[in-house]
Amino acid sequence: MALTAHQVKIVRDTIPALTEHGELIASTFYGNMLRAHPELNDYFNTVNMANGRQPRALIAIILSFANNITHITELIPKMERMCQKHCSLGILPEHYDIVGKYLIAAFGEILGPAMTPAVQIAWNKAYWVLAKMLIGREAQLYHDWQHWQGWRRFRVQQKVEEAEDVYSYYLVPEDGKLLPSFMPGQYVSVRVMVPEIGYWQNRQYSLSEQPKQEYYRITIKRDRGAQSVRQPSYLWSSFGTHPGIVSNMIIDQKNVGDIIELTHPAGEFFLDTYNTANAPLVLLSAGVGVTPMVSILNSVIEKQPSRPISWIQGSRDSVPFYLHVRKIARDRPTMKVNIFKTQLADSDLAGITYDHDAKIDLAKVHREDLWLDNSATEYFVCGPEQFMMEMARRLREFGVHSDRIKLELFSTGDTEFQVDALSIASGRSLGAPRSGVASGAASTNSGSD
Numbered sequence: 001m002a003l004t005a006h007q008v009k010i011v012r013d014t015i016p017a018l019t020e021h022g023e024l025i026a027s028t029f030y031g032n033m034l035r036a037h038p039e040l041n042d043y044f045n046t047v048n049m050a051n052g053r054q055p056r057a058l059i060a061i062i063l064s065f066a067n068n069i070t071h072i073t074e075l076i077p078k079m080e081r082m083c084q085k086h087c088s089l090g091i092l093p094e095h096y097d098i099v100g101k102y103l104i105a106a107f108g109e110i111l112g113p114a115m116t117p118a119v120q121i122a123w124n125k126a127y128w129v130l131a132k133m134l135i136g137r138e139a140q141l142y143h144d145w146q147h148w149q150g151w152r153r154f155r156v157q158q159k160v161e162e163a164e165d166v167y168s169y170y171l172v173p174e175d176g177k178l179l180p181s182f183m184p185g186q187y188v189s190v191r192v193m194v195p196e197i198g199y200w201q202n203r204q205y206s207l208s209e210q211p212k213q214e215y216y217r218i219t220i221k222r223d224r225g226a227q228s229v230r231q232p233s234y235l236w237s238s239f240g241t242h243p244g245i246v247s248n249m250i251i252d253q254k255n256v257g258d259i260i261e262l263t264h265p266a267g268e269f270f271l272d273t274y275n276t277a278n279a280p281l282v283l284l285s286a287g288v289g290v291t292p293m294v295s296i297l298n299s300v301i302e303k304q305p306s307r308p309i310s311w312i313q314g315s316r317d318s319v320p321f322y323l324h325v326r327k328i329a330r331d332r333p334t335m336k337v338n339i340f341k342t343q344l345a346d347s348d349l350a351g352i353t354y355d356h357d358a359k360i361d362l363a364k365v366h367r368e369d370l371w372l373d374n375s376a377t378e379y380f381v382c383g384p385e386q387f388m389m390e391m392a393r394r395l396r397e398f399g400v401h402s403d404r405i406k407l408e409l410f411s412t413g414d415t416e417f418q419v420d421a422l423s424i425a426s427g428r429s430l431g432a433p434r435s436g437v438a439s440g441a442a443s444t445n446s447g448s449d
């Protein structure tokens, strides 16, 4: 049942207090929930929880949601990313009961006497409005995935070093059945059991080949680690500053013949291969963000060989896939290549291993290589957050509308949910949450671009 106008007001009135204590709510919520349901640790990324990303995200989305409660449908495009991620991780409807219970209880702990029965009922309803939308979309996705539900075992057929610390895995399903197609740009989740913590850990890896029925390929960069991270008290303290857990485990321990478990391909960052328009495509990547771009590139070569493509790639030292890219470009006058490299070695050759001895800078790329004069050009950007923000900003300065810029973050989507806290506090705007960077489908309703 929908919320009454009075209940909407009740929910919105609690926002200032919830905002003020946001991080505390998040840690109370996760702490209590995971103590009561330790099995849920198998789903959560311990690092995202430790570095405060997740608590921050929770606050951001709650504000965003409460701010949009009277026209919730505006959040739908942003929900697609969550639903794809949830399904990739195997989240089920029954999990929503648990989460709802501990989330509302955490609100109660923070609001104290202000959490009257009426407030509790209103928030509970609000949570279920959102939860039901997610559950509904997730049911559709699971339905589309047919017989492949949950984790499927794959055998490593080949392991190839693409660059320093970057390895491709060719994975064939152990059941010997043909694989479903996917949209180039999509990812799979991979899980490994981490004995030190006693839980499974899941990570996403983009499929780095065009769809094939016999095998999937993923390409993983070893995360050597360096950053310092705050450790909330409800998490174990045995990790200090630490190399990445899953990337190192896979690269060190998974070799030809070993088993790797994957879920069905998912994600809303992809090239729509049903759209046969030949609009130019600009593929911008940094570091291991190159992986979905290789899948997109290979698909276009196979399906739309005359489609103009501009390949713009940045790497610190060793550049993955440069030979593959050069080989494709050699026979295609409509393909442009700009490879940026910051740490040159004696063996580097201009025009082969790199084109620009610098960090990626769109000002150094010929205007015609960006197809700025064609108002149908599509831009795909993948890499670290700062890089994506910078590329999106530059493209918008060049007059490219956000609708034509698709972004994939290799971490979580903070920027998509930036909320204008001032406008909420003053009750000024009931518009869609302000979106610093519009991400793919999410751009449709972003308010301030």
Ligand SMILES: Cc1cc2nc3c(=O)[nH]c(=O)nc-3n(C[C@H](O)[C@H](O)[C@H](O)COP(=O)(O)OP(=O)(O)OC[C@H]3O[C@@H](n4cnc5c(N)ncnc54)[C@H](O)[C@@H]3O)c2cc1C
Pocket: 047, 050, 187, 203, 204, 205, 206, 207, 219, 220, 221, 222, 223, 224, 225, 226, 227, 228, 229, 239, 240, 241, 242, 243, 244, 245, 246, 247, 248, 267, 288, 291, 292, 408, 409, 410, 411, 412
């Ligand atoms: C949609 C999507 C697609 C992706 N595609 C790819 C891909 O194709 N290829 C690829 O290589 N990656 C990809 N990623 C990233 C990948 O999912 C992982 O995030 C990455 O491999 C790192 O995982 P990890 O377990 O090795 O590192 P984590 O253990 O998750 O650590 C992440 C970072 O936190 C630091 N850290 C961890 N614990 C601590 C601590 N206690 N103190 C201080 N620092 C700490 C680590 O040093 C590391 O830098 C993708 C991500 C997404 C969301």
Ligand code: HEM
Pocket: 044, 045, 048, 053, 054, 057, 058, 059, 060, 061, 062, 063, 065, 099, 100, 103, 127, 130, 411, 412, 413, 414, 417
């Ligand atoms: C009203 C309820 C909620 C809202 C509005 C909300 C909102 C958000 C938003 C906007 C993000 C994205 C930012 C980012 O990706 O970094 C996020 C991240 C996250 N949320 Fe929530 N959230 C809500 C409830 C929950 C619940 C109930 C859970 C699960 C138990 C949850 C788990 C997570 C996790 C795990 C992340 C981090 C994802 C990652 O790091 O990959 N959230 N949330």
Ligand code: HEM
Pocket: 040, 043, 044, 045, 046, 048, 049, 054, 061, 081, 082, 085, 086, 089, 091, 092, 095, 096, 097, 099, 127, 130, 131, 134, 411, 412, 413
């Ligand atoms: C209304 C309810 C919920 C909301 C609004 C919500 C929101 C989100 C968001 C925004 C993300 C980040 C997606 C991304 O950008 O990558 C996320 C991730 C995630 N959510 Fe939810 N979620 C909800 C319910 C749940 C439930 C019921 C579970 C199950 C326990 C769950 C588990 C997770 C997990 C495990 C992740 C990924 C975490 C990670 O990688 O660290 N969520 N959620």
